[in-house]
Amino acid sequence: IRAADAPRLQHLVEDFHESDLGDLLEALEPEDRPRLIELLGPAFDFAALTEVDDAVREEILEELETSTVAEGVRELDHDDAVYILEDLDEEDKAEILEQLPPVERVALQRALEYPEGSAGRRMQNELIAVPPFWTVGQTIDFMRETENLPDTFYEIFVIDPGGHLLGAVPLDKLLRSKRPVTIQSIMDDDPDRVRATDPQEDAARLFQRYNLVSAAVTDEAGRLVGVLMVDDIVDVLDEEADADIKQLGGVNSEEELSDTVWDIVKSRSTWLFVNLCTALLSASVINAFSGSLQKMVALAVLMPIVASMGGNAGTQTMTVAVRALATRELGRANAWRIIRREMVVGLLNGAAFALLLASVAVLWFGTANLGPVIGLAIVVTLVSAAFGGIVIPLALSRLGVDPAVSSGPLVTTITDVVGFFSFLGIATLWFGL
Amino acid sequence: IRAADAPRLQHLVEDFHESDLGDLLEALEPEDRPRLIELLGPAFDFAALTEVDDAVREEILEELETSTVAEGVRELDHDDAVYILEDLDEEDKAEILEQLPPVERVALQRALEYPEGSAGRRMQNELIAVPPFWTVGQTIDFMRETENLPDTFYEIFVIDPGGHLLGAVPLDKLLRSKRPVTIQSIMDDDPDRVRATDPQEDAARLFQRYNLVSAAVTDEAGRLVGVLMVDDIVDVLDEEADADIKQLGGVNSEEELSDTVWDIVKSRSTWLFVNLCTALLSASVINAFSGSLQKMVALAVLMPIVASMGGNAGTQTMTVAVRALATRELGRANAWRIIRREMVVGLLNGAAFALLLASVAVLWFGTANLGPVIGLAIVVTLVSAAFGGIVIPLALSRLGVDPAVSSGPLVTTITDVVGFFSFLGIATLWFGL
Structure with missing residues (x-):
């Protein structure tokens, strides 16, 4: 070669x-x-x-x-x-x-x-548009005679002399109709349409919702400017899911398998640096209780468990929230219901694991009072985790920030700080350290 | 109502x-x-x-x-x-x-x-199949006269008397051809096909790769048994991404916004329980060093930072690996290259953050020797995180286990245990605690 x-x-x-x-x-x-x-x-x-x-x-x-x-x-x-x-x-x-x-x-x-990431960037401009008064026969003859047809198409569009979209006819309907029938009589006069300036994710959800293979793209005046095809939409959905998965994992959404080591070191270290800052914040919370830790080393052994349970529960809620926001399942209409539900889930799981962990702590260290201390801390932490896990993505999305990108560090900060503070704080008060 | x-x-x-x-x-x-x-x-x-x-x-x-x-x-x-x-x-x-x-x-x-999740479960059985010797005119007339045609279709299939798939003709090609032309001369004689028993994810990747809108489904003998449509494939891709996102976040892939509180408490608590077990494992590592912690409380303050950096780096690598496995971008061919790359990234980021964190630790606690101890621990932890983050998903996938489900807890266990053990172990040796 x-x-x-x-x-x-x-x-x-x-x-x-x-x-x-x-x-x-x-x-x-x-x-x-x-x-x-x-x-x-x-x-x-x-x-x-x-x-x-x-x-x-x-x-x-x-x-x-x-x-x-x-x-x-x-x-x-x-x-x-x-x-x-x-x-x-x-x-x-x-x-x-x-x-x-x-x-x-x-x-x-x-x-x-058109803006980056808009439907106008993804559309095809080759399409077949005919006037409504043409017959099926005329249309088929036109297609046979025209040299420069689009490579593939699944519907033809119907426009007025000003180029405004009037309707659409799927190819199978065209094929099944007799030649003298007019286009107007077989067209769907309210075809699915996308504005060229709409975000491509919105167009993708429309395709998904109504099982489309192609859709007309119009400008602000309703003039037909292009057509969106399902194969591009498949790519949009895939890119969207890809970005969400990576961002939730603390990876830049643009990272690809072919990136060089240097690119990856740079992009990942940004997230590690953010994590370092939040970890230093938690460490300073711990440091505030260093006196208590010195008097009772069991607290140092148990405190990462409380923080880790909180982190896990917060991530669970956050994952569900971020995904539901991306698929447009979570919105104003049901936000309160889901917030309430997550808080109840946090409370119930908090109570269950409080009992479990309290027993483990008492058996392990033989100090009966450790039980209520760690139990109480777990309940406080898991309820805060649920609250942060749902409210942070909702708030970010309402502010127009992509919740997949920044929810993770914020939720972890809350669960770590609350976890360490509640456990060490309750212990200090309880044992009078 | x-x-x-x-x-x-x-x-x-x-x-x-x-x-x-x-x-x-x-x-x-x-x-x-x-x-x-x-x-x-x-x-x-x-x-x-x-x-x-x-x-x-x-x-x-x-x-x-x-x-x-x-x-x-x-x-x-x-x-x-x-x-x-x-x-x-x-x-x-x-x-x-x-x-x-x-x-x-x-x-x-x-x-x-057909097995659950196979292409056979998702296919349509209504399709148009014609013999190769028919003309375009015959085919169009047949379609006009037949009452019971599929609702929508984008290609017609060509079969022999035994029902074996010979080819396919897209509708737009049929429309553009003259009536006397035979189907055989315009058909694509090697159409994309899916076996009915193939997993639907494989079919989805084929659609995505070759930008298909429909594909023939055949049985083991090559007989045409149905047709897969792109709208179903869009749903398959979406479900797959959905499952990966949820599983990586420690949520059951079946969880939906409409689930009851009780269902959610049950499914999430499974993961919290797994997390509790791994956290107890890390806690017992810490417990082994309780003597050192008592003598030097700064270790208790700093150890969560080491573990959290490791967890974050491990999750980054794991996310990339799980996603690349799902999209079939990561396979035997490039596994070694990616493992090497991730290790180098881990080493470089480890070195950078070792310097940074060493300076912070020395300035904070005024103990010069804390610098090399935490620096060394960070390097060890980030390299192990990179190794675990790539090798665990690869191994799970080779064993036929879905890496999205179980990689998370395994990687976190490794980063926590290595993080606590390396930091406390090195400190104990260094300071002779």
């Missing part, structure tokens, strides 16, 4: 699907990736670049000549082209756009003007 | 989409749900039951007469019917199946024989 044997390489990748070609790119050494693309020339399907990790794509695009990229982007579907261009720096983006034919350039520029 | 005003209710829900009807059911008091369904009678679309939480569905189905359920199931798409029937107990299932027409009964029984 390093022999620069272009014809043989071209022959090898000829039948590759873009996903497989993407995998091949990722498996290569970084310096071989742009070389492979240059060797393949027009035989390289740039859609493969939409299937690789962001870091890999950016690296490759930096290495390639802008003319090569422009050449490749021209062959792409509109949404894939946007996907590749949106992460480039302004200069390269402008240079590549300049080398494209005017029609494509304008379309891409318009798509890139 | 409690006035049992059936006609008015029927009129109200007439235009409801099944998802909205499902939301309505969830918003009602539990005892009103079956009553609503009985009042609505045939106007109630049983598909709404596929849109509600499992617990709600099971409760409703228990209340309803089997004849009502049979009546409703008969109107459903095959896959929705399977979805509703699969969670019922054997007796009710048999009773409902008996009341169905023979054709549907046999089809449902066959689907229910």
Whole structure:
């Protein structure tokens, strides 16, 4: 492959699907990736670049000549082209756009003007739109004769002369209707639609809710500007879940398997640093009770148990809350009910584990009074954990902050501080230390 | 609504989409749900039951007469019917199946024989299959004349007389071809296919990878038995992400917002109990050093910091590993590279935070020797955290255990035990306590 044997390489990748070609790119050494693309020339399907990790794509695009990229982007579907261009720096983006034919350039520029993460960035601009007075026969003939049809489509749209969306006809309905029937009589006159400026997550939830395969995208005036396809929505849902999972685990949502050690050290150390600060806060709470600890070393042995139970219970509640917020199941309507429910769960589990842990503590250290002390501390900690676990994500989301990112450290801080403070504080009062 | 005003209710829900009807059911008091369904009678679309939480569905189905359920199931798409029937107990299932027409009964029984969570359980059995020698015109006429076509479809399948899958033709290709063209000449003769016994997660990854909207489902002999649709796949991907997020947060993957307090207390307490056991293990490690703690109370103040840094770093690595395993990005091919990378990340972050925390400890307690002790402990703990965080999920997945479920407690146990043991152990040796 390093022999620069272009014809043989071209022959090898000829039948590759873009996903497989993407995998091949990722498996290569970084310096071989742009070389492979240059060797393949027009035989390289740039859609493969939409299937690789962001870091890999950016690296490759930096290495390639802008003319090569422009050449490749021209062959792409509109949404894939946007996907590749949106992460480039302004200069390269402008240079590549300049080398494209005017029609494509304008379309891409318009798509890139929609906010990042909006439906307008993900939509296809190739679609079939017909006037309502056409017949089924006319429409089918039009599709047979037109050269430049979209690659795949599942419905055709109906528009008025001003471009406003009037309706949609699924392909199977078109196929099943007789030729003389008018489009107007078979169209769905209230098709599902997405605003180009809507966040893509909202569009994804709409697809999921109503089991859609495609949906019209309109501008503020109701004019049809594009179409969203379910395969892009699948990616949106997957990215969303991916980000939530990583953020809840204290990992940057952009981290990918192909990242370099250095990138990972930097991004993970941010979270470790936040954790260090909260841990120092808890440590200073402990330090305030150092006199008590010295007099009764059993407290030092038991205090991590209280904090760890609180941390675990808080994480449970927080996980459920963050997920329910992401899927739009948790909102104003049921927030109070869920807060109440979590508090009751915290109280009941607190009581159960208070009994259990009190018995263990008494048996272990032979001090009867340790029982009520640790039991009381567990109840206080688990109820605070439940409260923090549900109220913090709700408050963050109401403030417009992504609850998946910052709930974790905040909840842990609360459970640690409350756990150590309640246990050591109650013990100090009870035993008069 | 409690006035049992059936006609008015029927009129109200007439235009409801099944998802909205499902939301309505969830918003009602539990005892009103079956009553609503009985009042609505045939106007109630049983598909709404596929849109509600499992617990709600099971409760409703228990209340309803089997004849009502049979009546409703008969109107459903095959896959929705399977979805509703699969969670019922054997007796009710048999009773409902008996009341169905023979054709549907046999089809449902066959689907229910596929393993739980397999593609066969999720597929549609209504599809269009034609012989390869038909022309486009014949096929379109057939579709226009046939009454009992599937509700929606995006491709037609091509089979031989034995029912073996030969190919597939997307609808848009069919529409664009001239009437005399034969199906054989336009069909894709190697369509994406899924085995009925394949796990649904594998099918979902195939859809995602190749951007499919539907795929043929075949039996072991390659005979076409059904079709998988992308809307079901979207649900599969969502359920999978949901389960991973919850399990990583120590929550049962089946937990839903509509669960009762009692269900939640039970399921969450299992995890809290596991956590208690691992916390007791860490506490006994601390207890082994109680002499040292008594002589130097600063150790008690600092030890939770070491454990918490380890827990955080371990969770980071574990989150990345569990997610990469779920998306099939992490496998035998790159396991060693990722293990090495994580260890290096652990070592580098360990070194950085060792310096930082050593300075803090020395400044805080004015004991110069605390610096190297806590620094060394942090390095040991963060490297073990990285090792545990990647090796435990990999090992669990190789053993066929879902890594999302049990990695968390195992990794935390390791980081806690190593954190406390290394810090207190090194301190005891260093200061000769």
